[in-house]
Amino acid sequence: MKKVPKALFFLIGLLVAHLLLAFFYPLRAREILLTSKTYLLEMLSILPPILILVGLFEVWVPKSVITRLLGVASGWKGIAVAILTGTAAMGPLYVAFPIGVSLLNKGASLFNVAIFLCVWAAIKIPMVLFEIKFLGAEFALLRLALTVPAILLIAALLNTFRLNTSRIQ
Amino acid sequence: MFVGIIWTAALLALIFSFFKNRGKTASSLRVSLKFLRSMALPTLLIIWTIGFVLALLPTEVISRTIGREAGFLGVALAAVVGSIVLIQAFIAFPLAGSLLREGANVSAVAAFVTTLVMVGIVTLPLEAKCFGKKFAFWRNFLSFLFALMIALIMGAVLK
Numbered sequence: 001m002k003k004v005p006k007a008l009f010f011l012i013g014l015l016v017a018h019l020l021l022a023f024f025y026p027l028r029a030r031e032i033l034l035t036s037k038t039y040l041l042e043m044l045s046i047l048p049p050i051l052i053l054v055g056l057f058e059v060w061v062p063k064s065v066i067t068r069l070l071g072v073a074s075g076w077k078g079i080a081v082a083i084l085t086g087t088a089a090m091g092p093l094y095v096a097f098p099i100g101v102s103l104l105n106k107g108a109s110l111f112n113v114a115i116f117l118c119v120w121a122a123i124k125i126p127m128v129l130f131e132i133k134f135l136g137a138e139f140a141l142l143r144l145a146l147t148v149p150a151i152l153l154i155a156a157l158l159n160t161f162r163l164n165t166s167r168i169q
Numbered sequence: 170m171f172v173g174i175i176w177t178a179a180l181l182a183l184i185f186s187f188f189k190n191r192g193k194t195a196s197s198l199r200v201s202l203k204f205l206r207s208m209a210l211p212t213l214l215i216i217w218t219i220g221f222v223l224a225l226l227p228t229e230v231i232s233r234t235i236g237r238e239a240g241f242l243g244v245a246l247a248a249v250v251g252s253i254v255l256i257q258a259f260i261a262f263p264l265a266g267s268l269l270r271e272g273a274n275v276s277a278v279a280a281f282v283t284t285l286v287m288v289g290i291v292t293l294p295l296e297a298k299c300f301g302k303k304f305a306f307w308r309n310f311l312s313f314l315f316a317l318m319i320a321l322i323m324g325a326v327l328k
Contacts, residue, residue, distance in 0.1 A: 007210050007211060007214060007294075010214055011210070011213075011214060014214065014217050014218070014221070017221070018217075028224050031220075031224050032217075032220035032221055032223075032224045033220065034220075035219065035220040035223045035224065036216050036217050036219060036220035039216045039219050039220070039255075040216050042257075043212060043216060045172045045176075046172060046175065047205075047208075047212070048179075048205075049175045049176045049178070049179030049180070050175065050179075051201040051204050051205055052179040052180075052182070052183055052197075052198075052201050053175075053178070053179050053182060054200065054201060054204060055197035055198055055199070055200040055201035055202075055204075056182050056183065056186055056194075056197045058197065058200045059186075059193045059194075059196055059197035059200065060186065060193065060197070090171045091171070091175075092255075092257075093286075093289055093292060094208075094212065094215065094289075094292050094295055094296075097208075097295060097296060097299040097300070098204045098208065098299065100299065100300065101204075101299045101300070104300075110304075114304075114308065117308070118287065118308070118312065121286050121287050121289075121312075122283070122286045122287050127258045127262075127286075130258055130259065130262050131258075131262050131282070133262075134262040134263050134265065134266035135262060135265055135266050135269060135278070135282070136266075136269075138327060139269070139275070139278075139279070139323070139327065142323055142326060142327065143279055143282070143283065143319065143323060146318075146319040146322060146323065147283065147287075147319060150312075150315035150316075150318070150319060153311075153315070154308065154311045154312060154315060157307070157311055158304060158307055158308060158311070161307070
């Protein structure tokens with residue numbers, strides 16, 4: 001409950017900023033609303049089904065399965081599973097947050113969840129194809145080849161220092 | 170397309186679950202609601218903030234920043250811009266591609282694209298809510314550092 005006032009302050013701040021902007025630069029204020037509307041629609045179209053699936057996942061998938069696939073003892077297989085599930089996904093990164101929380105609750109290791117999050121953010125198959133098309137195969141594939149080890153290192157560092165402190169229970 | 174698939178999958182799974190076990194389905198929906206409740210306000214704030222950021226940093230400004238500044242400062246600036254803004258890939262990659270063709274620094278473009286996907290300052294509060302402040306900060310900070318390294322290596326290799 002401690003978090004609520006802070007978010008509310010932020011909300012009020014945005015509201016005040018927006019009203020001021022609407023008064024002095026009405027066009028800019030309108031532009032902000034239009035941009036936000038685009039992102040709001042994107043969120044409304046993706047988040048509800050993801051949350052339904054996360055709910056079903058929490059209820060139906062036994063903890064032992066996730067612990068075996070992505071747990072501390074899952075080793076290279078766990079890394080492979082984390083990478084494959086991350087690349088198969090689509091949608092913005094914030095969609096992956098509740099999924100990551102759910103995986104942690106089900107016994108996935110922090111290391112593998114960190115990999116999953118970073119891969120979701122950086123290496124989605126359609127995105128790579130898109131990058132090849134617009135930035136060239138050389139650029140896209142070199143970036144991909146450098147990103148994979150970077151993600152593994154980031155996840156290893158996050159895991160070593162056990163950096164997750166709180167999460168939605 | 171993807172949206173259609175994910176909705177169909179979710180609804181089919183929900184119907185299947187309902188016929189299999191109503192009690193479990195109800196508790197699964199309670200889990201969904203719990204996530205929705207804790208994510209709704211931060212997500213709304215994020216979306217509003219994105220509106221502000223993109224109004225203050227429109228794509229022309231972004232491409233000017235990345236295209237013009239040279240040297241390490243240019244790369245770092247591109248990485249910072251990429252960390253702040255949140256643009257969908259289907260807008261960002263064509264933009265980055267045109268910058269590259271116009272002769273922008275390879276490292277700067279790589280830094281922008283890499284931080285764009287991996288670092289999210291705007292979504293940081295939500296990430297902190299889900300995984301804790303330390304995790305969210307360090308994941309983003311380390312991603313930023315590695316993005317700079319990736320960018321510099323790419324600049325050296327793809328001369």
